[in-house]
Amino acid sequence: MADRLLIEDAKRRQEVFKNLDKYLAVIKYVVKSLDPDAEIYLFGSVAERRHILTSDIDVLVITTINPGVVLEKLWRAGIGDTFEIHVRTPDMLPLYRRHSKLVKI
Template identity: 55%
Template sequence: MSEKILVEEARRRAEIFKNLPRYLRIIMKTVKELDKDAELYLFGSVAEGKHLLSSDIDILVVTDLPPAEVLSALWSRGIKDPFEIHVITREMVEVYRKRGKLVRIAAASARGNTGQMR
């Protein structure tokens, strides 16, 4: 039974990574409906092109909206694991920039430039 669950989870994650640009567009559309001035970035292993099937997909949402409002809207659209959504204010962006690479989602999703599966 547990092996079946693991296989199903691996297939689900593979589908998400294969169709990542589509999921990024859903995330962008959902957030922009709440805050047209919001900025969205990929960071972590996906942004660096070093992700594995077991990796999470780190998304940075820069907005003045309460995190609960943004997360609730995304969850209602099915955006859950493996997505790790970080909702921050503009003042916090530099903290994330210092940690590593940030890739604007608008550019990444338009080109499908999200790195290769490893």
């Protein structure tokens, strides 16, 4: 049973990584529909091209919209647990820039 769950998870992650551009486009569409001024960045191991299949995909959303609203809309749009979505206010962007490579989506 546990082996089957691991295999299903690996297949799902493989599908997400294979179609990453599609998923990032969905994230951008959903976030921009909530806040046209929002900024969206890829960061972490995927942005640095050092990820493996078990890596999560870190996405930074800079917005003044309530994080719960953003996360709920993304979840409903099919953005699942393969993604680690960080919803932060604009004043947090310099901190992320100092500590991470950011790739604007």
